[in-house]
Amino acid sequence: MKKTLIATTAALLATGAMADVNIGNPMGMTGPIPDLVAPMAEAVDLAAKNINDQGGMFADGQTLNVIRADSACDPAAAIDAVTKLINVNGVSAIVGPVCSGAAIAQAESVSIPAGVLTVSVSASSPAITTMEDGTDLVFRTTASDAYQGVALAELAMANGFTDIAVSYANDDYNAAISEVFVQAYEGMGGTITANEAHEPNKASYRSEVATLGSTSENLALFSYYGSGGITLMRNALETGAFTNFIGADGMLSDELIEQIGAENLSTATFTTAASDSSTPSYAAWKAIADGAGVPASDPFVPNSYDAMFMMALAIESAGSDGREGLSEHLRAISSAPGEVIYPGQWAEAKAILAAGGDINYEGGAGNQDFDENGDVAGNFSKSVIVDGAWAAELIQ
Amino acid sequence: MEAYVGYFLYFLSLLTVGGIYAIFALGLNVNWGFAGLFNVGIVGFAAVGAYTYALLTTASSTYHMGGFGLPLPLGMFAGMMASAVIAGLIGLICIRLRADYLAIATIGIAEIIKLILKNESAVTNGPRGINKIPRAWEHFSEERFYSSWPMSWFGTPERWDAFFDHLPHWYWQPLFAGTVLLVMYVIYRMLERARTSPWGRMMTAIRENESAARAAGKNVTRRRIEAFVIGAAIMGLAGAFFAQHLRLIEPTNTFDPAKVTFLVWVMLIVGGSGNNRGAMLGAFLIWTIWSASELVITGSIDLISNIFSSIDTSLLVSRAGFLRMMLIGILMQVILQRYPGGILPEVRPASPKAYQKIAGTTGETK
Numbered sequence: 168m169k170k171t172l173i174a175t176t177a178a179l180l181a182t183g184a185m186a187d188v189n190i191g192n193p194m195g196m197t198g199p200i201p202d203l204v205a206p207m208a209e210a211v212d213l214a215a216k217n218i219n220d221q222g223g224m225f226a227d228g229q230t231l232n233v234i235r236a237d238s239a240c241d242p243a244a245a246i247d248a249v250t251k252l253i254n255v256n257g258v259s260a261i262v263g264p265v266c267s268g269a270a271i272a273q274a275e276s277v278s279i280p281a282g283v284l285t286v287s288v289s290a291s292s293p294a295i296t297t298m299e300d301g302t303d304l305v306f307r308t309t310a311s312d313a314y315q316g317v318a319l320a321e322l323a324m325a326n327g328f329t330d331i332a333v334s335y336a337n338d339d340y341n342a343a344i345s346e347v348f349v350q351a352y353e354g355m356g357g358t359i360t361a362n363e364a365h366e367p368n369k370a371s372y373r374s375e376v377a378t379l380g381s382t383s384e385n386l387a388l389f390s391y392y393g394s395g396g397i398t399l400m401r402n403a404l405e406t407g408a409f410t411n412f413i414g415a416d417g418m419l420s421d422e423l424i425e426q427i428g429a430e431n432l433s434t435a436t437f438t439t440a441a442s443d444s445s446t447p448s449y450a451a452w453k454a455i456a457d458g459a460g461v462p463a464s465d466p467f468v469p470n471s472y473d474a475m476f477m478m479a480l481a482i483e484s485a486g487s488d489g490r491e492g493l494s495e496h497l498r499a500i501s502s503a504p505g506e507v508i509y510p511g512q513w514a515e516a517k518a519i520l521a522a523g524g525d526i527n528y529e530g531g532a533g534n535q536d537f538d539e540n541g542d543v544a545g546n547f548s549k550s551v552i553v554d555g556a557w558a559a560e561l562i563q
Numbered sequence: 564m565e566a567y568v569g570y571f572l573y574f575l576s577l578l579t580v581g582g583i584y585a586i587f588a589l590g591l592n593v594n595w596g597f598a599g600l601f602n603v604g605i606v607g608f609a610a611v612g613a614y615t616y617a618l619l620t621t622a623s624s625t626y627h628m629g630g631f632g633l634p635l636p637l638g639m640f641a642g643m644m645a646s647a648v649i650a651g652l653i654g655l656i657c658i659r660l661r662a663d664y665l666a667i668a669t670i671g672i673a674e675i676i677k678l679i680l681k682n683e684s685a686v687t688n689g690p691r692g693i694n695k696i697p698r699a700w701e702h703f704s705e706e707r708f709y710s711s712w713p714m715s716w717f718g719t720p721e722r723w724d725a726f727f728d729h730l731p732h733w734y735w736q737p738l739f740a741g742t743v744l745l746v747m748y749v750i751y752r753m754l755e756r757a758r759t760s761p762w763g764r765m766m767t768a769i770r771e772n773e774s775a776a777r778a779a780g781k782n783v784t785r786r787r788i789e790a791f792v793i794g795a796a797i798m799g800l801a802g803a804f805f806a807q808h809l810r811l812i813e814p815t816n817t818f819d820p821a822k823v824t825f826l827v828w829v830m831l832i833v834g835g836s837g838n839n840r841g842a843m844l845g846a847f848l849i850w851t852i853w854s855a856s857e858l859v860i861t862g863s864i865d866l867i868s869n870i871f872s873s874i875d876t877s878l879l880v881s882r883a884g885f886l887r888m889m890l891i892g893i894l895m896q897v898i899l900q901r902y903p904g905g906i907l908p909e910v911r912p913a914s915p916k917a918y919q920k921i922a923g924t925t926g927e928t929k
Binding site: 292 | 565566576580626681682684690691692694695698705706732735808815822853854858877880885887
């Protein structure tokens, strides 16, 4: 017992004693989506590694430490994790957490009351836009679902669907995006013939499909492929209830092709948040990611790198690891005017900041210019089947 | 100095969350420890309390029904009552069921409650949940409170604004922790009084030998419903505190049975079922282990990587979350093996042990 206590104290002191720059990184390491989060965590570590390899923080080259915690996609766990990061580890700022519910809860319960800046890497709920009352402490590097819902409604209109049935999985992500889609689509003059939720993970969706199928030829499907989306799609194809399908990124996967067959998906189109791969910033990101073995185009992976890199730039620009006033610096380094900085160009950015100049970070996931709510605009692509595989095309 | 404030605030958060779980555990102790009712639907009563509180006290919102902006104590009382009423209805139907059958019924009911909350999205905002839930003491610094009665009696909004700017940002944290602990203490005293009263002894009799209690003329069904309703009301109150602590509640992850029902059961069993102090001790102990183990594990990994610089610890870092779950499981096994009756086992009011406890040094009893 005594030994354990000594070891514990020593371990706690070891974390507390470092006079470096510490950034807290709560991620959903356990919980419902650990396999999605693992490459995102690698991207965060890669950003820190790039920074430390290129001279570290400030003039004296302090080390940038990523202190990871487990937010488990759960509000209670996220609050506990962030409480520890802020109070015990004394981090300067928070990068993460992953899920929208966890991100909102930790911000409202812990980080906003404590005055700590948060940059979320993948929380896409529209509720985050209107969450703050003038504190300007929550940012995100991924676009709100509100934008993707509108992009999808435009796509439906462009495909010539004048009426459509909507089926969404009853979880926070899919419910939010379907609501935005319905509003936007009706605003453009389309008719929603039916709008029904379905419970995830059911063995069969035949009754849902039959109810919806009598109303329209077209189906807008918001679901995760892993938790019922494939089954629903299969039931819809078997019964011939629908001819055309559109949907958001929860459905876009190779698993769908394997299970249903590319020949049956010729009328399906799915959108996803995408990087514009023609930009020089994406090329810079891809070079770094490929070099380190991080999957460059996986969901939210470039967003994670951008969040960490920008947070470090903001702290560098502020000149100290204090918590106050970081959000102004974050806005300054991420948008024009200033010298354009691409992913990985830490030494260049540091030199410009040291000389008192302005910089404008352009990330792998997009230009990362924050609006007044701390949101970024996103790029979306639409994917259709070409030669038995998904082919993505950017929507302008 | 700032670091010590941080440690103090973390300690307060341990007390707050531990206190909330202690209230849950006290409620379960009335069900299981007193009356032997196998209630595995804690999460349902917690959700009823939390949602009632949230809907009644939040500011008017377009996302969910109302946001009635009522005073916080009223919201907490309503959460407690809503939970009690639902437990009463369930009790009338299900209380005849014995042990495991009651467990199955309560699991089912908790899931039904969660599904209702998830699908009535016009009322509860469905799976996206309710946010901006006001937290006791912290809510005073929100504009809608200080610019309205009764706070507007004592000062203009500008003066209140200046006043709260003057306070440290964590001013509410000791007050909120204190409120939770005070409520926990009051419930504890009331339950101790109930336990040592004839009512409490009758409960023990019903739990240990129902037929004998019935033969002695006790109204067993009614007493069981009483215990069920009182326990559920306490859980509803704990749910209201839980909502204040989280400030965002949604049906899927917040009210995950593994993180509420299971955890509270472990707390009660480890602490000692039938013993109110044991229930509280178990809650604080398990929560501290649950929360602080993350610090210990990340600290240990840092230590390993500092001492053995040749080992690549990145694998350990990405597995730390799972490692922690496993260690918590092992630790609970050890505690349960070591203390089968809980750390503080039950002491019957009528047993010689109980008299020994209150006997003075010369042997006289109070």
